[in-house]
Amino acid sequence: MDNYSVKKLAQLAGVSVRTLHLYDKMGLLKPSVRTEARYRLYGEKELLRLQQILFYRELDFPLKEIADILDNPAFDMVQALEGHRRALLARKERIDTLVGTIDNTLVTLKNNRMLQVEDLYEGIPRDKMDAWRKEAMVRWGESTILAVEDTLRSITKEEMAALKQELEELNTQLSALMHADPASHEVQQLIDRRYVIVMRFTGGKVGMDRLEYFRKLGELYVADNRYTPVNGLPSMELALFIQAATKHYVAQQSR
């Protein structure tokens, strides 16, 4: 009547002997009999119970919950299954997100895009770059900086080079106007072009509206001279001039 040794039962059910030892110790599946030498012997009831256990285990139920289900016939199985179903769907959704992230990363990598933060500050000494980032995070908020860098990472190196060049041309024009009023129409027009250029490269990708973008990213990239490596400001004087002009510009836009 008690036919199966540990090994036989294990082979029959496709589990390891260790598993049966474990189930025994935790009370999930006890052998029907122990021989004098403490060998475990299992009968048909145990085989049946093991089948049930494996059914729920296959569904990724934790063993303790399986014990609850099997030992408490009043257990609300429908509710347990529905809860479990929800958990599984949540896992699945998370996996979808992860796969999406991986896909984006792969596209980025394969198109020779920039993944390393260092690339954003090309040619800038590491220690300076670290200091810049830290200060920028304090000043603009960590999440802002990370979002910006995230956006910039999706730009290819060629695009970044083009961006730099366009900004440098603008800088040349602005240099010629440094004697003028930062709030003058001509200067403001050039500042506007700066915004347009930067937004063409980075805009709309960080889930902010235009004003929000101006207030945060635009302001950051155009006005913050920490980002000279990106927009290539040639001199401190010009930087200060642009900063003043930008302050006026943002104030106008925000109204």
Next chain:
Amino acid sequence: MDNYSVKKLAQLAGVSVRTLHLYDKMGLLKPSVRTEARYRLYGEKELLRLQQILFYRELDFPLKEIADILDNPAFDMVQALEGHRRALLARKERIDTLVGTIDNTLVTLKNNRMLQVEDLYEGIPRDKMDAWRKEAMVRWGESTILAVEDTLRSITKEEMAALKQELEELNTQLSALMHADPASHEVQQLIDRRYVIVMRFTGGKVGMDRLEYFRKLGELYVADNRYTPVNGLPSMELALFIQAATKHYVAQQSR
């Protein structure tokens, strides 16, 4: 230059202090400096590295693999990500299967279908049923029995009652022919009807073609008198008669 204490860095990155301790011990993220009192201090490089770590962790990479990726710049990231992507998709597929199983089980439960193996052998003493099952498993193969029971579980009790009744009517007709040749046309016609009836209830659900079904499930259910509780054979003589007739029938069909 080394700005962050454990707690500050932990809060900044949204992890626990324990996590940083762990990453330190396992060499994944070492503080840039230890004070005289062995306090950990982290700099910007470490913050950056932690960001990278968390990126991969978010993708469910094991920490050791993250260390490989970050410490070995020659690491083929594209391949790592693609492999990981495949693994994630496999997980997702598995989850789909599990959800499907749960849905089936829920439908079964809600429609008052039979989930317990015992229900398949209604009214049969437990010990006999266990013996039957075991012997049947030896004779027909364990997986066959499990598949059959699986199929039967998806039948409602009402359907099972109808099945039994139809089979009993057939048995009555067969009883009247017990004097005849089991291979005779009339008997064979009735045996064929048995197959048709059984297949109407269980056929096509176990992924076998018609011949395979005849050879395995049909033979099992119609000829194996262990399954009298299901097909309700009234006497041993009739059982033997049907077995003989079925043997002939299957031989004919297999040709």
Next chain:
DNA sequence: CTTGACTCTAACCTTAGGTCATACCCTATA
């Protein structure tokens, strides 16, 4: 009577940390 297969228990290992316990360190305030 020995060999080989089987079994027992116990202990340690795995992931990625959580949760104490104990002791030390630092600094602001009375």
Next chain:
DNA sequence: TATAGGGTATGACCTAAGGTTAGAGTCAAG
């Protein structure tokens, strides 16, 4: 200057579901 409160370090034990030895005992066949 003493102390209180908060930060920190180390170590140990815990989680889930077993895998992997290690040492010792058991069983059946030749």
